Amino acid sequence: MADPPVTLKDVAALARVHPATASRALNPETRLLVREDTAQRVLEAAAELGYRPNTVARSLRTRRSHSVGVLIPDLNNPLFPPIVRGIEDRLGEAGYTPLIVNTDNDADRERRHIETMLARQVDGLIAATARLDVDPLAEAAAAGTPIVLVNRSFEDGSVSAVTVDDRQGISLAVSHVAGLGHRRIGHVAGPQNVSTGHRRYLGFLEAMDALGLDVELEYVSFSAAFTETEGATACAAVLAHRPRVTAIVAANDRLAMGCYDALAAEGLSCPEDVSIVGFNDMPFIDRLRPPLTSVRVPQREIGTTAAELLLAQLTDASEPPRELLLEPSLVVRASTAPPATPP
Amino acid sequence: MADPPVTLKDVAALARVHPATASRALNPETRLLVREDTAQRVLEAAAELGYRPNTVARSLRTRRSHSVGVLIPDLNNPLFPPIVRGIEDRLGEAGYTPLIVNTDNDADRERRHIETMLARQVDGLIAATARLDVDPLAEAAAAGTPIVLVNRSFEDGSVSAVTVDDRQGISLAVSHVAGLGHRRIGHVAGPQNVSTGHRRYLGFLEAMDALGLDVELEYVSFSAAFTETEGATACAAVLAHRPRVTAIVAANDRLAMGCYDALAAEGLSCPEDVSIVGFNDMPFIDRLRPPLTSVRVPQREIGTTAAELLLAQLTDASEPPRELLLEPSLVVRASTAPPATPP
DNA sequence: CTGTTAGCGCATTCAT
DNA sequence: ATGAATGCGCTAACAG
Numbered sequence: 001m002a003d004p005p006v007t008l009k010d011v012a013a014l015a016r017v018h019p020a021t022a023s024r025a026l027n028p029e030t031r032l033l034v035r036e037d038t039a040q041r042v043l044e045a046a047a048e049l050g051y052r053p054n055t056v057a058r059s060l061r062t063r064r065s066h067s068v069g070v071l072i073p074d075l076n077n078p079l080f081p082p083i084v085r086g087i088e089d090r091l092g093e094a095g096y097t098p099l100i101v102n103t104d105n106d107a108d109r110e111r112r113h114i115e116t117m118l119a120r121q122v123d124g125l126i127a128a129t130a131r132l133d134v135d136p137l138a139e140a141a142a143a144g145t146p147i148v149l150v151n152r153s154f155e156d157g158s159v160s161a162v163t164v165d166d167r168q169g170i171s172l173a174v175s176h177v178a179g180l181g182h183r184r185i186g187h188v189a190g191p192q193n194v195s196t197g198h199r200r201y202l203g204f205l206e207a208m209d210a211l212g213l214d215v216e217l218e219y220v221s222f223s224a225a226f227t228e229t230e231g232a233t234a235c236a237a238v239l240a241h242r243p244r245v246t247a248i249v250a251a252n253d254r255l256a257m258g259c260y261d262a263l264a265a266e267g268l269s270c271p272e273d274v275s276i277v278g279f280n281d282m283p284f285i286d287r288l289r290p291p292l293t294s295v296r297v298p299q300r301e302i303g304t305t306a307a308e309l310l311l312a313q314l315t316d317a318s319e320p321p322r323e324l325l326l327e328p329s330l331v332v333r334a335s336t337a338p339p340a341t342p343p
Numbered sequence: 344m345a346d347p348p349v350t351l352k353d354v355a356a357l358a359r360v361h362p363a364t365a366s367r368a369l370n371p372e373t374r375l376l377v378r379e380d381t382a383q384r385v386l387e388a389a390a391e392l393g394y395r396p397n398t399v400a401r402s403l404r405t406r407r408s409h410s411v412g413v414l415i416p417d418l419n420n421p422l423f424p425p426i427v428r429g430i431e432d433r434l435g436e437a438g439y440t441p442l443i444v445n446t447d448n449d450a451d452r453e454r455r456h457i458e459t460m461l462a463r464q465v466d467g468l469i470a471a472t473a474r475l476d477v478d479p480l481a482e483a484a485a486a487g488t489p490i491v492l493v494n495r496s497f498e499d500g501s502v503s504a505v506t507v508d509d510r511q512g513i514s515l516a517v518s519h520v521a522g523l524g525h526r527r528i529g530h531v532a533g534p535q536n537v538s539t540g541h542r543r544y545l546g547f548l549e550a551m552d553a554l555g556l557d558v559e560l561e562y563v564s565f566s567a568a569f570t571e572t573e574g575a576t577a578c579a580a581v582l583a584h585r586p587r588v589t590a591i592v593a594a595n596d597r598l599a600m601g602c603y604d605a606l607a608a609e610g611l612s613c614p615e616d617v618s619i620v621g622f623n624d625m626p627f628i629d630r631l632r633p634p635l636t637s638v639r640v641p642q643r644e645i646g647t648t649a650a651e652l653l654l655a656q657l658t659d660a661s662e663p664p665r666e667l668l669l670e671p672s673l674v675v676r677a678s679t680a681p682p683a684t685p686p
Numbered sequence: 687c688t689g690t691t692a693g694c695g696c697a698t699t700c701a702t
Numbered sequence: 703a704t705g706a707a708t709g710c711g712c713t714a715a716c717a718g
Contacts, residue, residue, distance in 0.1 A: 003487075007695060018705045023697055030697090035703055055462045056408060057695035059399045060710050067463075075427060076626070081418040085445060097459065100443045102428060116440065119398045120410075257630060283421070284625075287600060289632040350711060361689050366713055373713090378687055400711035403694050 006049045015045035022046075026053065059121060068310060069117035070098045071127040071137075073105045078282050079299065080128065083150065086303020087126055094311050096123070103129050105194075111136035118145065124310045126150060130194045146313040148306045152195040153323055160309045160321040162302055166196055167203035169295040169328035173249045173277040174207035176293070176330055180338045182247035182275060186219035186238040188259060190226055190251035197226070200251045200279065219245050223255055231258020232265070239266055239274075246274060246339040253278035253285050256292055256335075271337035281331050291333035298326050349392045358388035365389075369396065402464060411653060412460035413441045414470040414480075416448045421625050422642065423471065426493065429646020430469055437654050439466070446472050448537075454479035461488065467653050469493060473537045489656040491649045495538040496666055503652045503664040505645055509539055512638040512671035513546035514553070516592045516620040519636070519673055521554050523681045525590040525618065529562035529581040531602060533569055533594035540569070543594045543622065562588050566598055574601020575608070582609055582617070589617060589682040596621035596628050599635055599678075614680035624674050634676035641669050 012022035017038060024030040025042035034042075045051075059065040070087055072080050088098050099117055103110040110129055114136055117125065124146035127137050141147050141159050153161035177185055187204040190197025201220075208215045218241035223230035231250060235258055238245055250256035256278030263270050270276050270290060278285065278294035285292045305324055313319045355365035360381060367373040368385035377385075388394075402408040413430055415423050431441050442460055446453040453472060457479055460468065467489035470480055484490050484502050496504035520528055530547040533540025544563075551558045561584035566573035574593060578601055581588055593599035599621030606613050613619050613633060621628065624639035648667055656662045 005695095008697095009695080019695090020697075020706080021704055024704090027697080033703070038703080052458070052462050054403075054464065054695050055459075056399055056402045056464045057710090058697075060397075060403050060694090060712090061696045061698080063710075065399060075418060075424040076421075078419075078421060078626070081424065084418060088445060097442060097463065099440060102431060115395070116398075119395050120440065121397065121399045257627075282627075283419070284600075284627060287631055348711095351713095352711080362711090363690080363713070364688055367688085370713085376687070381687085397711050400694090401713075403696090403710090404712045404714080406694070 005054075006051045007054070008051070010049055011042060011046045011051045014049060015042045017042060026051075063121075064123055065121040066095055067097045067099055067120065067122050068307075069114070069122040069125045070100045071103050071110060071113060071125065071129050072100060073129055074102050075100070079280055079297075082299035083128060083303040083306075086300040086305075087307045088303075090304040090307035091311070094307075096311070096314075098126075105129055107136060114140055123314050124148070126306050126310055130196065146310060146317075148310045148313075150302060150306050157323060158321060160313065160323065162305045162309060162324045162326065164297045164302065164328050165325045166199040166328075167206060169279060169297070169330075170200050170203035170249060171207040171210070172328065172330040173279070173293075173295055174204065174211065176332065177247040177249065177275055177277060177336055178211050178213065180247075180275065180336060182339050183213060184216070184219065184243060184245045184247070185213065186216075186221070186245035186248040188231055188234045188238065188248055188250040188255045189220060189222045190255065191224055192222060194226075197251055204249060216241070223251075223258075226252050226254050228254050228258040228261065231255030232261040233258070235259040235262035236265070239263070239268070244274075247277070247336070248274060249277045251279055253280045253282045253292060253294055256294070257288065260288065271335050272340060275336040275339070277336060286333060288335075290335045293333045293336040294331055295328050296331050297328050302326060348397075349394045350397070351394070353392055354385060354389045354394045357392060358385040360385060369394075406464075407466055408464040409438055410440045410442055410463065410465050411650075412457070412465040412468045413443045414446050414453060414456060414468065414472050415443060416472050417445050418443070422623055422640075425642035426471060426646040426649075429643040429648075430650045431646075433647040433650035434654070437650075439654070439657075441469075448472055450479060457483055466657050467491070469649050469653055473539065489653060489660075491653045491656075493645060493649050500666060501664060503656065503666065505648045505652060505667045505669060507640045507645065507671050508668045509542040509671075510546035510549060512622060512640070512673075513543050513592060514550040515671065515673040516622070516636075516638055517547065517550035517554065519675065520590040520592065520618055520620060520679055521556065523590075523618065523679060525682050526556060527559070527562065527586060527588045527590070528556065529559075529564070529588035529591040531574055531577045531581065531591055531593040531598045532563060532565045533598065534567055535565060537569075540594055547592060559584070566594070566601075569595050569597050571597050571601040571604065574598030575604040576601070578602040578605035579608070582606070582611070587617075590620070590679070591617060592620045594622055596623045596625045596635060596637055599637070600631065603631065614678050615683060618679040618682075620679060629676060631678075633678045636676045636679040637674055638671045639674045640671050645669060 009019050012019040022042045025034045025039040101113045126148045128150035147159050149161040189201045192198045221234035221237040223234040256276050259276050278292045281294040281296035351362050355362040365385045368377045368382040444456045469491045471493035490502050492504040532544045535541045564577035564580040566577040599619050602619050621635045621637035624637040628635045
C-alpha cells in the first residue's frame, strides 16, 4: 500500500554513488559535472526505483517553490477561466505551478489568501482582482514579491500589469453604432470603484467627444454591480429620458443582458427600437436573442502575457516592471442596426 | 526591499525561549504544552516581527503538505467552476490548499499533472476527469494516494466517489415530457466513452421502459462530443425519422442548444413542434430562446461533498472509501410543452 | 513546562 | 569527477 517513498539516497545507493553525485546527475543543469556513464547509471537507477524528486525538500533548500499564486475574483465569472488557462499553460511550460484562488473581490479573503500563499513560498503573484480602494496587494508588492496585475494597474507604474485597452474597446463600440447612424447614444456604466467600470465610463465620454457627439447626462446610468438586474435598472433609467436613446453601450455583457430585460419590460425591441452593445464577448452570448454585438477581449492572451511578464521577473530580478496594453476587437452581431427613421 | 525572512529562530530569540518552545506556542495544537505567559510572549514576538511560518519547511518535517490536487477536464466548461468553488471553500476551512489543473481529458496531460502533484507532496487528489478507457488515476490510487472521484467511479468501488444520479436525472426529464403527453420521445446521447454520456443513455432506456414507452432506435442518436454542432447533427438524424418525435431529451445543455439549431434548420419551432430538455442547467441557459428546461445538478454541493470525503480520509487513514449519489432536480422552463394535436 | 537533539530530502559549498 | 559536510526551517521524540 504505502511503501516508504524512494529518496535520492536510495537512488544513489543503487547506482553506487554518493547522494550528491546522484543529485547532480538528475538535475539537467548540473549533469555536465558528472561523467557521462555514471550519470547514465544514476538515471537508470532512478527509473528502476521510480524515483520522484521531493519538490518540497528542493524548495526548502533552493528557496524557490516554482509556484505562483493566482488571485481571481471568481472563477464562476466566465471571463476568467480562459485567462487562467493562459496563465496555467504558460507557467506550466516553464515548470511553474499556479495556485489558483477566488477572492470574491473581498479584501479580507484576498489578504488571507495572499498570506497563505506567501507562507507556501510562492515565487510570485498574478492578480486579476479589481478593487481600487483597499488593497492587500500593495503591501506584498512593497515587500518585494514579484507581482503582475491583470486588468488593472497601480497608479505609479511600480508593478507590471497587462490590461485590455478598455477605452479603445468602448471607442470601437461607440464608433460602430455612430457609424450606423445613431446620435442619441447611452451608456450603462459599471460600478466606478472597479477599474474596468471606471475606465470604460471614461472611454465612453472620450469616444463620444472624439466623434463630436454630445453626452446627455440622462443617457448615462451607473450600475452598482456587473449583474443583469443592475443592468436592467440602469437601462430603465436611461430609457425613461426623452427623446429616447436609440443605442446603448453597456460596460459589460451581463449589463447588456439586463438591458434586454429592460427593453422587453418597456415593450421595446432590439435592435429595431434600441441597439445594444456589450463588452467581453462571453461564451454563448451569441445565442441570446438577438445575438449580442460585443467587444471581444483576448482573454487567453491576457493570461499568457501575464505569465510571461512574471516569468521574466522571476528569471531576472532586475527586470523592470512593464505595463502592456492588449487590443480588443468588435464582434458585430444582430443586436445593433441603423436607427429606425420615423415613418 | 527583500529583507531576510523572519524565521522561528528569530521569534524564539526575541521571546527568549528555545525555537522548539516557540514552535509549540505558535501551533494551536500544541499550545497547551506551553505555559500561558510564555506562549503569550512568543505570540507577541511573532506579531512584532511579522513572523510567517514557512509551510514548505513544515511540510518537509511533517510529511503533510496540506495541499490537494484537483484535476478538472476544463475550467472553461461552466459546469466545473462551481464544483471547484465547493472544493476550494470546504478545503480552505480545513486549512488545505487546492492545486487546480486542467487535463482536457487527455491521458498524457493527466499523467504529467498527477506526477508533478505527487512530487509536490499533495496529500490527496480530487479528480473530475471522465475518461473510461486509459486511466493514470488508477495507478495513483493503487499506490495508496487518497483519492475522491467526481462524476464517475471505479467499477470495484475501491475509491471514494461523489456522483450525480444521472439515471434519475434523465428519468425526471423523460417523466416530465411523458407527463405532458409526449409518446414519441427521442434522445440525443452523449459520447459513450464518457461516463456521464453512457449513464444518461442507459437512464433514458430505463426511464422509457419504466413508463411503458417503446424506444425506437431511430429516435436515439449518439454524438461524438458534448458540443453544439454534434448536438445539431445528432438531432437532425433523429428528426429525419417518421413519424417525427415530439420531444427530445438531450444528454446535456450544449447538445440541447444544438437541437435548437437543428430545429431551426428544419423550420420547426420549440416547444410547438418539438419539446427539448437539457441537462446541467448551465448558467445563462435560462436566457436562450426559448429558456431551456433542464436537469439541475447540485454542482457546488458536489464539490463540498468531494472535499468532505477526502478530508475524512486524510484525517483518518482507515476511513473506508464511500460512494455518494447526489440528487438532481428538474427546472422546467419554456422549451417543453404538451405535444401539438393535429388539427 | 521547556531545552536538547535530531533529521525530514535535497542542493550546495568545499575538499579531494 | 566525486565524496564529505552542511544547513534550508521546522517539529517530533526524549530528557530533564
